[in-house]
Amino acid sequence: MSNLGLQVRQAAGSIDSVVADYAVGYMQHILHSTEDAVLARQLDITKEVSFIEELLVSAGGDSNKVRQLGEKLQQNIEKQLKDNMSKLEITGDTSKRLLDISLINSKQRELDSSLALLQSTDIEHTGRSIESRVDKKKLQKAEAKIAKKVAKRNNRFVQYEASKLINDQQKDDYDSFFLKVNPIEFGAGAGKSKDIKIDTFDLYVGEGQRILSNASLTLAFGRRYGLVGQNGIGKSTLLRALSRRELDIPKHITILHVEQELRGDDTIALQSVLDADVWRKQLLTEQERIGERVDEIEKLKEEFDEESLEMKKLENEQVDLTDKLEEVHEKLGEIESDKAEARASSILYGLGFSQEAQQRATKSFSGGWRMRLSLARALFCKPDLLLLDEPTNMLDVPSSAYLGDYLQTYPATVLVVSHDRAFLNEVATDIIHQHSERLDYYRGANFDSFYATREERIKNQKREYDNQKAYREHLQTFIDKFRYNAAKSSEAQSRIKKLEKLPVLEAPEEDKQITFRFPDPEKLSPPILQLLDVSFGYDPKNMLLNHVDLDIQMNSRVALVGANGCGKTTLLKVLMGTNSPLDGSVSKNSRLRIGYFAQHHVDGMDLTKNAVEWMSEKYPGKTDEEYRRHLGSFGITGPLALQRMQLLSGGQKSRVAFAALCLTNPHVLIMDEPSNHLDTSGLDALSGALQRFQGGVLMVSHDVTMIKQVCKEIWVSEDGRVYRFDGTIDDYKKYILSKANASGVVKKH
CATH class of the missing domain: 1.20.5 (Single alpha-helices involved in coiled-coils or other helix-helix interfaces)
Structure with a gap:
């Protein structure tokens, strides 16, 4: 029964498109059921057709035309059922054969326009739960149109309650979601262009808030795009829409998005990276299943005569399995499955995982290290479109340098959201600037x-x-x-x-200029803050710091760098007095005030309160107006200061923390990754404020640009030692890359 959609529209042209899509999907489900021996025997054709007729009539369809459509559908189903049952008598019941790869192929050919069909309960009919077979991608587009129409008609932002099918995706595990977004196709994408061009689309977020209007997205295969723009402009939302194929990306283009940290369990780190390539895992599993079934068939053939019907069925099945096995082997060769473990280990090592750490369970790692695992899994999969959202936020300088070096020779397309200018200068071949609900392209450009x-x-x-x-x-x-x-x-x-x-010109858009300012403290006589032959470790048998000497003065500008886990944050805690040294001493001026910015500063905030309430409780003594004025100088203006902090972006929370830091009027600022989450204007404001500050600065940071702008000394934490590095931050990056390459573990991919 060809062109079901057209016939439904002819019979019920006035009904909602979502209901029409549902009806077409349900009819396809019935027709497909006739091809399966088990489902065909359970099929009640009259009852199923009657349900479709009632659905279309109740939605506003013409009863006579709908009845004619039902009669035609019933005749077609009965004929197809009869033909299929006749074929089954000859070829045998195929329902017991291995289905995984063959089903993926047939489903993809049959449902060419669909990501996947979810089984869900979406429509209730006379107390009966109906198995939904709606094309999810079409349903999502249809409901997005409805949401926009409702918002436009009411001239305000509204929340449109979408079908339960759309939210089901969030419940899926990694493997099933990966296969929905990237279904295995054998030869289907061979020779096809992997360029992406999406013309004239709108993109909404939240309660009808539009972030892109009449925009176009063009990504040439093999180019590396830096997506830049102010905090809250919608960059992460665009990446998320691409990762879920909510925008029209060809199916033969594989996509992977690094967004959230890996959930920890008993799986070792190396195996978790290998498991990330779901295609490889599925193909290896299928190869094993086919091998077992082939062995089983060989044993079964011994029990039947060569001319018997059972023997023919087994031989037919064996031929099918052999063909499938050949396809599986070709696909495994295509993805270089035999080199997988060595490549996974190399990527993990480059991101800071020692050979010993690679054998540890993922649940034993902290959030930052799990984020690195997510990044390693994405690099290992080598998707055609790799989407990275602030990948350097959880990386130290060595790992950030490795990632930048790795991506420079990445063989596919990269779209990365980042405010790390040095990283974008290394990686990006093009820049996309998102602003004012549009995308501007700067081709052949790094960030500078x-x-x-x-x-x-x-x-x-x-x-x-x-x-x-x-x-x-x-x-x-x-x-x-x-x-x-x-x-x-x-x-x-x-x-x-x-x-x-005369054409009407609009005034050019200019970024708001923000200026941070840390108050200048009174002068102190040296020594200000010193570590004298300090040693420390949480376990005396495994010392993190050995015989460290460090001196911070009022004019110090020190960047402390080194791999994660080498003791940088521990050193800061010793300076702050949170940890007491096991040996040596810490010398402080008696009047010294230290301002400490923690990497996880959000943990110390009560996010249920607004910024004014939180600051007045933590640092009392000023009026609400004074707190608001102070917050405004750090870019937290107007209603933002009175909004619950849990609704602020990461960059806005950081600005609140910087504002709070000033209230103690510190002599020395000790800062652990202060650049995380800040946009370009925020980074410029912070760099300027630190340059003008009249006190001392000790900073742990991976942001090479900020280190260049602010710091005069580079101190390295490595192998329990802390020493002054003789050179610039660029020299240090060259040093760690040469060291990694010399080890023979990190190789070009």
């Missing part, structure tokens, strides 16, 4: 060239806008003066026409 080009573009736009504005005012002055002057009326009319023909 994008920034310079954009500044020049804004200057030109401002110059053109100012010139036109002056010209408009000149014309309008003449018109106002001589409009009613008989001698000059013709000239006035001519200028009116010129004014009407």
Whole structure:
């Protein structure tokens, strides 16, 4: 029964498109059931057709046309059922054969436009739960259109309650979601272009809030795109929409998104990376199942005569399995399955996992290290489109350098959201700037060239806008003066026409300039803060710090770098007095005040309160107006200061923490990863504030640009030692990359 969609529209043209899609999906489900021996015997054709007729009529369809459609559908199902049962008598019942790979192939051919069909309860009919076979992708698009229409009609943001089918995806485990987004296809994508071009789309988030309007996305295969823009502009939402194929990406293009940290369990780190390639895991499992079934068939064949019907059935099945096994072997060769373990180990080592750590259970790692595991899993899978959201936030300088080096030779397309300018300068071949509900492209540009080009573009736009504005005012002055002057009326009319023909230019958009300021403390006499031959370890048999000497003065600008887990944060806690050294001593000026910015500063905030309430409780003594004014100087202006902090973005929470830091008027700032979550304007404001600060600064950071702008000394924490590095941060990056390459573990992929 060809073109079911057209026939449904002819019979019930006025019904909602979502119901029409449901009806078509249900009919396809019935027709497909006739091909399965078990389902076919259970099929009650009259009852199923009657249900479809009732559904279409109740939704507004013409009863006569719907009845005619039902009769035609019933005849077609009965005929197809009869033909299929006849075939089964000859070929045998195939329902007991191995199904995984063959089903994936047949489902993909049959449902070419669908990501996957979910089994869910979405429509209730006379107290009966109906198995839904709706095309999820089409349903999602249809309901998005309905949401936009409702929002436009009411001229306000509304929350549209979508079908339960759409939210089911969130309940899926990693493997099933991976296969829905990236179904295994044998040869289907061979020779096809892997460029992505999506024309004129809108993108919404939350309660009808639009973040992109009439936008176009173009990603050329093999290019590496940096997606930049202010905090809260919707960059992560765009990545999420791409990762779920909510935007129209060809099915033969594989996608993987690094968004959340890995859930910990008893699986060792190396195996968790190997398991991330679901295709490989599924294919290896299928290879094993086919091998077992082939062995079983060989034994069964011994029990039947060569001319018997049972023997023919077994031989037919064996031929099918052999063909499938050949396809599986080809696909395993294509993804280089035999090299998988060595490649996974190399990636993990580059991201800071020692050979010993690679054998530890994932549940034994902290959140930051689990985030690295998620990144390692994505790099291992080598998708055609790799989506990274602030990947350097949880990395130290060595791992960040390794990731940048790795991505420079990545063989597919990368789209990365990052505010780390040095990282983007290394990695990006192009920049996409998201702002004002649109995407602007800067081709062949890293971050520095994008920034310079954009500044020049804004200057030109401002110059053109100012010139036109002056010209408009000149014309309008003449018109106002001589409009009613008989001698000059013709000239006035001519200028009116010129004014009407001028294109309307909008004032160029300029980023809001934010300036942070840390208060200047009174001077202190040295020594200010010293570590003298300090040793420390949580286990005396495994010392993290050995005989460390470090001196912080009022004019110090020190960057402390090194691999995660080498004791950097521990050293900061010893300086703060949180940890007491096992040997040696800490010397402090008696009047010294230290301002400490913790990497996980959010843990110390009561997110149920707004910023003003939280600061007034933690640092009392000022009026609400004074707190608001102080927060405003760090970019937390207007209603943001009175909004519950759990609703603020990561960058906005960081700004609240910086504002709170100032209230103690510190002599020395000790900062653990202060650049995380800040956008470009926030990073510039922080760098400027630290440069102007009249006290000392000790900073743990992976942000190479900030280290270059702020710090005068590089101190390295390595193998229990802390020593001054003789060189710049760029020299240090070269040192760690050469060290990793010399080890023979990290290799170019």
